Amino acid sequence: MIYFVRHGESEANARRHADPFGTYDKNDADSPLSAKGREQTQATAEELKSINFDVIISSPLSRAYETAEIINQYHNLPIVVTDDLRERENQHGLDKQELRDSFNFNWANPKNSKIEPVKELFSRVYRAMDEIKEKFGHQNILLVAHAGMSWAVDAYFRNREWAGDILFGETIKNAEVRIYDFKARGINLWTPEKVHIATEKSAPIFSEREIWWCEIGENIGIEMNGKGERFQRPVLVFRKFGQKFFLGIPLTSQAKTGNYYLEINPVGNAEQSILSLTQIKALGAERLVRPIGKIGESEYNATKQAVGELLHIISPKADLRASSPCTPEAVGKTNSIIPNHHPKVKSNPKSSQNNTRKEQK
Numbered sequence: 001m002i003y004f005v006r007h008g009e010s011e012a013n014a015r016r017h018a019d020p021f022g023t024y025d026k027n028d029a030d031s032p033l034s035a036k037g038r039e040q041t042q043a044t045a046e047e048l049k050s051i052n053f054d055v056i057i058s059s060p061l062s063r064a065y066e067t068a069e070i071i072n073q074y075h076n077l078p079i080v081v082t083d084d085l086r087e088r089e090n091q092h093g094l095d096k097q098e099l100r101d102s103f104n105f106n107w108a109n110p111k112n113s114k115i116e117p118v119k120e121l122f123s124r125v126y127r128a129m130d131e132i133k134e135k136f137g138h139q140n141i142l143l144v145a146h147a148g149m150s151w152a153v154d155a156y157f158r159n160r161e162w163a164g165d166i167l168f169g170e171t172i173k174n175a176e177v178r179i180y181d182f183k184a185r186g187i188n189l190w191t192p193e194k195v196h197i198a199t200e201k202s203a204p205i206f207s208e209r210e211i212w213w214c215e216i217g218e219n220i221g222i223e224m225n226g227k228g229e230r231f232q233r234p235v236l237v238f239r240k241f242g243q244k245f246f247l248g249i250p251l252t253s254q255a256k257t258g259n260y261y262l263e264i265n266p267v268g269n270a271e272q273s274i275l276s277l278t279q280i281k282a283l284g285a286e287r288l289v290r291p292i293g294k295i296g297e298s299e300y301n302a303t304k305q306a307v308g309e310l311l312h313i314i315s316p317k318a319d320l321r322a323s324s325p326c327t328p329e330a331v332g333k334t335n336s337i338i339p340n341h342h343p344k345v346k347s348n349p350k351s352s353q354n355n356t357r358k359e360q361k
Contacts, residue, residue, distance in 0.1 A: 002179070002181070003051065006146060006174055007033065031063055033066050041067045041070040041071065053140050056142045057081075058081055060082075061146070064144045064145055065144075082132075084127055126156055129153065157181075193229075193231060206240070206246070209296075212291050224252075236295065249275045249280045
């Protein structure tokens with residue numbers, strides 16, 4: 001969950017309350033909190049002190065950072081500063097009409113070069129939110145920023161792209177809290193794409209050991225998600241079952257070590273080089289987009305070995321890393337992690353005789 005908090009009242013806010021469209025001066029761009037703003041923020045801090053935040057993220061401007069510090073008194077977390085969450089640039093030195101226009105979020109193309117176009121504002125806020133989702137999406141996040149940010153953040157979670165006509169609800173008040181959910185947004189975006197895959201796409205020709213861009217979607221909990229508008233991620237075709245179904249292992253570019261991960265060196269354009277073994281899953285081939293690489297036989301065998309050990313299907317002693325390709329002959333000589341048939345169960349002659357005697361009785 002993400003808890004969006006607008007900063008408490010700033011000294012510039014207090015002056016604007018007295019003269020709503022008075023001319024900004026150069027100091028208003030980074031105005032500190034007023035005494036009232038600190039009181040407002042303390043009340044919000046009390047409201048949020050029972051929330052177990054994992055990370056606190058703030059705009060670099062002093063009124064937002066001070067707000068984050070006051071709330072952080074109950075959490076003692078490092079505060080991450082993100083420049084893309086700064087307030088809309090820049091409103092100081094504007095006359096009254098220019099200032100009125102700058103707060104009209106339907107004004108897509110301002111003529112005054114002093115004002116950041118709303119489309120650019122939304123673009124950087126969307127970029128910041130995507131980065132926050134990638135790094136902290138499964139955690140409780142406190143995000144402290146500005147009123148201008150609140151419009152863009154609200155549009156982001158409504159799955160709205162900038163179209164020159166976005167203006168939602170009431171303006172967020174100083175020190176007000178609004179709560180959003182990254183997961184709900186992702187699922188809402190993924191659903192129509194999933195329908196498109198299911199109804200309009202066909203399975204391509206593919207082979208084991210290949211790495212493909214694959215639309216793995218927006219998933220649940222700690223399951224690995226795809227990225228971008230089509231929710232894609234590189235996936236290794238681990239085991240193929242016909243032309244429409246396979247077991248895939250997603251790749252990541254993040255440095256990972258331990259039994260849950262395996263580094264590979266694919267041939268081709270696949271930059272991601274770490275297999276996330278615990279994320280192995282059954283996938284329909286219609287999700288495959290395009291091939292980007294392939295691993296060799298030795299790395300494929302190493303992958304089978306690692307998966308087998310992880311699932312306790314084979315022991316570490318049954319080393320497949322240096323074995324020959326997985327032909328039917330080779331399978332008969334090794335403890336294959338994917339048997340071609342169920343093992344035969346030997347009957348117990350004595351048990352069969354006892355059962356026969358019971359039936360006769």
